[in-house]
Amino acid sequence: MPNTYKNPVYPYRRPPELDSGEVRHCPVVIVGAGPSGLAAAIDLARQGIESVVLDDNNTVSVGSRALCFAKRTLEVVDRLGCVEPMLEKGVTWQHGRVFFQEREVYDFNLLPEEGHRIPAFINLQQYYFEEYLVNRIHEFPAHIDLRWEQKVVEVDAQPDRTAITVSTRDGDYRLTCDYLLVADGANSKIRDMLGLESRGQVFQDRFLIADVVMKADFPTERWFWFDPPFHPNQSVLLHKEPDNVWRIDFQLGWDADPEEEKKEENIRPRVQAMLGEEVEFELEWASVYTFRCRKMDSFIHHGVVFMGDAAHQVSPFGARGANGALQGVDNLVWKLARVLKGQAPAALLATYDDERQHGAAENILNSTRATDFITPKSRVSRLFRDVTLELAEHYPFARSLVNSGRLSMPCRYDGSPLNGADVEGAPRELRPGSPAKDAPVRLSGEAAWLLNQFGDRFALLLDGRMDEASAAPLAAELDALLARQPDLDAVIIGPAPDALTALPRSRVVEDSEGLVGSRYGLTPGGGYLLRPDQHVAARWHAVTAAGVDEALARALGTHLAANATTTQGGRHVSA
Amino acid sequence: MSRLELNPNFTDPDAFYAALTETHRERSEEQIERINARLILLLANHVGDQAVLEEALTIAGRAEERPAQATAR
Numbered sequence: 249m250p251n252t253y254k255n256p257v258y259p260y261r262r263p264p265e266l267d268s269g270e271v272r273h274c275p276v277v278i279v280g281a282g283p284s285g286l287a288a289a290i291d292l293a294r295q296g297i298e299s300v301v302l303d304d305n306n307t308v309s310v311g312s313r314a315l316c317f318a319k320r321t322l323e324v325v326d327r328l329g330c331v332e333p334m335l336e337k338g339v340t341w342q343h344g345r346v347f348f349q350e351r352e353v354y355d356f357n358l359l360p361e362e363g364h365r366i367p368a369f370i371n372l373q374q375y376y377f378e379e380y381l382v383n384r385i386h387e388f389p390a391h392i393d394l395r396w397e398q399k400v401v402e403v404d405a406q407p408d409r410t411a412i413t414v415s416t417r418d419g420d421y422r423l424t425c426d427y428l429l430v431a432d433g434a435n436s437k438i439r440d441m442l443g444l445e446s447r448g449q450v451f452q453d454r455f456l457i458a459d460v461v462m463k464a465d466f467p468t469e470r471w472f473w474f475d476p477p478f479h480p481n482q483s484v485l486l487h488k489e490p491d492n493v494w495r496i497d498f499q500l501g502w503d504a505d506p507e508e509e510k511k512e513e514n515i516r517p518r519v520q521a522m523l524g525e526e527v528e529f530e531l532e533w534a535s536v537y538t539f540r541c542r543k544m545d546s547f548i549h550h551g552v553v554f555m556g557d558a559a560h561q562v563s564p565f566g567a568r569g570a571n572g573a574l575q576g577v578d579n580l581v582w583k584l585a586r587v588l589k590g591q592a593p594a595a596l597l598a599t600y601d602d603e604r605q606h607g608a609a610e611n612i613l614n615s616t617r618a619t620d621f622i623t624p625k626s627r628v629s630r631l632f633r634d635v636t637l638e639l640a641e642h643y644p645f646a647r648s649l650v651n652s653g654r655l656s657m658p659c660r661y662d663g664s665p666l667n668g669a670d671v672e673g674a675p676r677e678l679r680p681g682s683p684a685k686d687a688p689v690r691l692s693g694e695a696a697w698l699l700n701q702f703g704d705r706f707a708l709l710l711d712g713r714m715d716e717a718s719a720a721p722l723a724a725e726l727d728a729l730l731a732r733q734p735d736l737d738a739v740i741i742g743p744a745p746d747a748l749t750a751l752p753r754s755r756v757v758e759d760s761e762g763l764v765g766s767r768y769g770l771t772p773g774g775g776y777l778l779r780p781d782q783h784v785a786a787r788w789h790a791v792t793a794a795g796v797d798e799a800l801a802r803a804l805g806t807h808l809a810a811n812a813t814t815t816q817g818g819r820h821v822s823a
Numbered sequence: 824m825s826r827l828e829l830n831p832n833f834t835d836p837d838a839f840y841a842a843l844t845e846t847h848r849e850r851s852e853e854q855i856e857r858i859n860a861r862l863i864l865l866l867a868n869h870v871g872d873q874a875v876l877e878e879a880l881t882i883a884g885r886a887e888e889r890p891a892q893a894t895a896r
Contacts, residue, residue: 631860635861635864636864645865645868646868
């Protein structure tokens with residue numbers, strides 16, 4: 249067991265339903281208090297939606313598990329209001345080395361773009377990530393009812409409502425809900441109970457994770473070995489974690505015996521050979537795993553919505569498991585909240601499936617490519633892999649082919665039915681469907697970040713650096729727009745004329761380093777409509793109220809509502 | 824969009840073929856395989872364009888399935 253981390257024990261509380269005998273109806277029940285379930289509960293609370301969260305255990309992740317949290321994930325967590333402790337605890341790295349056999353073939357520096365609040369990623373053990381989310385949950389006692397040691401043993405999913413039976417040490421009780429969010433992991437019991445499947449590829453390989461505490465200093469770098477002398481024909485990854493813990497990932501091959509490999513007496517010589525005889529270390533935690541790349545054909549089954557590993561699973565290379573999961577939650581919750589409040593048609597929720605099937609497919613594609621490079625499937629693939637590494641030592645071009653896991657990049661919802669107007673000549677990386685980019689700004693004279701001005705609601709980002717005469721008619725239009733669209737706020741890049749700064753539900757920020765203008769390709773009067781998940785819905789060279797109305801309706805799926813009944817029906821039959 | 828060049832494009836075809844043969848001369852099959860793999864990677868990077876590379880991969884793969892038609896070209 250880890251010495252550097254003590255798992256908190258969260259208390260079981262006897263649920264009131266056992267004594268009342270009533271079947272309580274909840275808008276949302278969440279199964280599983282892992283990264284997805286916890287984040288979803290917080291995000292729902294921010295939308296004013298109550299939820300009950302059920303977990304069959306009484307603590308956070310046992311073992312470090314997910315480790316690399318990418319920028320976009322941390323931006324989502326920042327929106328949820330608990331990224332600070334993660335940034336403080338997490339290890340930021342940007343230097344890596346790649347080794348082949350006896351030699352270092354190259355090193356790299358990720359050199360992240362300046363002018364972003366959040367680093368490209370941090371290394372943080374999953375237990376910390378979850379613990380900080382649980383701490384945040386405790387700040388929403390009126391909205392989140394988090395219940396430990398409560399196991400869902402029966403599910404009855406009907407088109408209009410879902411009923412579940414929950415088992416506790418004191419007996420069973422029932423709940424009904426409008427929506428059941430399922431985040432009970434890769435081997436989802438709920439998925440099995442509903443007779444649903446997650447389909448894909450099992451990789452014929454085993455890996456050993458060993459978390460070790462080093463006695464001496466070691467650089468904060470990511471080291472990846474292909475076919476090293478201390479572990480021939482396999483790969484090894486060394487990664488820094490907080491608390492002076494190092495993650496070592498040994499590829500074992502399919503024939504390895506997991507029980508044998510997990511024994512400390514078998515792990516120690518392997519780690520010692522790798523680190524060198526003189527290095528002292530302690531073994532914290534070890535686990536042997538195989539992995540799959542698979543997903544469900546549909547993440548929605550009536551009112552049951554699957555999230556995280558229950559919905560889609562990837563290989564660990566490229567850190568797309570927990571990162572993909574958080575992007576999924578980010579996508580789901582604002583839609584679900586608006587459907588529950590009657591502000592959007594049920595068809596909006598179905599676009600969670602459209603957009604995140606795209607995201608899951610992208611994650612599976614990337615992690616499968618990394619896996620195929622690390623574990624070549626044939627003699628010729630192995631030959632190409634090896635000569636790629638040899639060439640990489642001398643020629644930069646070959647380094648671009650070396651794939652030991654690609655950094656998790658945020659998903660763009662290209663082709664989403666929610667995407668609205670685009671314009672010529674604007675930066676491609678902020679086209680509709682893309683996540684907004686951060687930039688430093690000044691808010692009321694204080695340094696602030698652009699992304700922190702968006703989220704939870706729709707936002708119109710407007711370049712308000714216009715003259716008085718052209719601002720006046722636009723301000724009149726936008727005043728009426730904000731009055732009829734209660735789900736919309738305005739973020740105005742200033743300095744702007746008084747007519748614009750006086751708008752209701754608006755704030756003026758200054759583009760202190762000129763990076764908002766350059767990253768967004770903004771000119772006076774131009775702007776972007778951002779969704780509550782900070783993704784671009786539409787953009788214009790010249791913002792008009794009518795254009796924003798249209799894009800808002802589209803982003804809420806109003807145009808999908810007409811054929812929603814048949815679409816939904818079709819989904820259910822195929823599920 | 825650029826296309827794969829299928830008309831003669833060598834500055835000196837005979838010299839290229841001779842140099843290729845020379846590179847393979849008196850090497851083991853294993854060495855030749857590695858040389859060919861390096862050559863593919865070097866040339867593929869020089870071409871660069873994914874659409875052109877995929878066209879080449881398609882033609883190369885197809886020739887294996889239907890040798891008679893491919894050689895008739």
